[in-house]
Amino acid sequence: MNQKPLALKILDVVSIILLFTAAYLAIFVAPTERVMGDVQRVFYFHVGTAWVALIGFVFTAGLSVVYLVTKDLKWDRIQVAAVEVSVMFFLITIILGSIWARPAWNTWWTWDPRLTTAAITELIYIAYFMLRQGIDDPNRRARFGAVYVLIGGLSAPITFFAIRLFRTIHPVVIAGSNTAAEGNFSMTDDMVRIFLFALFAFTVIFVDLFWNRIRLGEAQEKVEEMKLKAAW
Amino acid sequence: MFFQETTPDTSGYMIAGYAITLLILSIYVASLFIRNRNLRQDMAMLAEMEKPAAAEPKPKKRAGKPVTKKGRKK
Numbered sequence: 001m002n003q004k005p006l007a008l009k010i011l012d013v014v015s016i017i018l019l020f021t022a023a024y025l026a027i028f029v030a031p032t033e034r035v036m037g038d039v040q041r042v043f044y045f046h047v048g049t050a051w052v053a054l055i056g057f058v059f060t061a062g063l064s065v066v067y068l069v070t071k072d073l074k075w076d077r078i079q080v081a082a083v084e085v086s087v088m089f090f091l092i093t094i095i096l097g098s099i100w101a102r103p104a105w106n107t108w109w110t111w112d113p114r115l116t117t118a119a120i121t122e123l124i125y126i127a128y129f130m131l132r133q134g135i136d137d138p139n140r141r142a143r144f145g146a147v148y149v150l151i152g153g154l155s156a157p158i159t160f161f162a163i164r165l166f167r168t169i170h171p172v173v174i175a176g177s178n179t180a181a182e183g184n185f186s187m188t189d190d191m192v193r194i195f196l197f198a199l200f201a202f203t204v205i206f207v208d209l210f211w212n213r214i215r216l217g218e219a220q221e222k223v224e225e226m227k228l229k230a231a232w
Numbered sequence: 233m234f235f236q237e238t239t240p241d242t243s244g245y246m247i248a249g250y251a252i253t254l255l256i257l258s259i260y261v262a263s264l265f266i267r268n269r270n271l272r273q274d275m276a277m278l279a280e281m282e283k284p285a286a287a288e289p290k291p292k293k294r295a296g297k298p299v300t301k302k303g304r305k306k
């Protein structure tokens with residue numbers, strides 16, 4: 001396996017610094033929301049992780065098109081990496097949303113359109129890995145996976161627009177409003193700045209984890225090749 | 233939360249949220265590290281297996297013609 005590139009090592013360190021800086025700003029610097037109190041501070045990480053996860057899901061749909069056109073297994077490897085990292089971030093989004101919902105809505109979970117579409121999206125991508133586990137032939141696995149992710153990619157924009165299309169209690173804090181929402185709030189300038197910093201931080205963290213995961217995929221492929229060679 | 237006069241203390245939920253975020257990220261990074269380490273071990277082991285096969289001397293070829301009494305040197 002090749003040594004880790006210097007750029008990736010630097011990105012690892014920068015990602016850790018950005019994560020803790022974003023947490024510090026959200027917990028200690030951002031103003032306290034008057035109605036909800038401190039729990040509103042999870043908003044910065046909730047939206048930050050949702051942002052990278054949903055973009056990641058749409059990105060994987062694009063990668064599946066590239067794979068289906070080129071038939072190069074390299075794109076399949078990159079797609080798996082993107083899906084895995086996105087699933088992890090979206091799990092954080094859902095858990096943070098549930099934690100916020102408890103004091104804001106007085107329940108951990110409700111079958112609201114946004115929550116339901118988010119849960120379906122997460123399950124679709126978890127099922128993607130189960131689908132891959134069931135197919136041995138690499139080319140067939142990549143083809144099935146690409147088609148699955150291409151169709152599954154529709155769930156990301158549906159989740160994003162669910163609060164704008166359907167009647168829901170989920171707040172629309174950015175670029176919109178929802179009169180039926182519970183736990184809605186307006187952001188002050190400080191909140192906006194910290195929110196944008198959190199988005200930036202999670203974008204960098206996503207790129208870092210994605211790059212590390214791609215390298216892992218390359219190593220897995222190399223080991224498979226060596227095993228085949230050893231078997232002969 | 234309607235008609236409330238003071239801001240409720242929801243800091244416990246906030247701490248739980250950040251702790252869980254950190255926990256999930258840590259577990260994922262640890263899983264990347266462990267998988268990477270296992271693959272390195274596999275690679276080293278497979279490389280070791282390849283080495284003796286490459287270093288092993290080739291078996292000596294038997295002479296093309298059968299040795300007869302006549303041709304044998306004393």
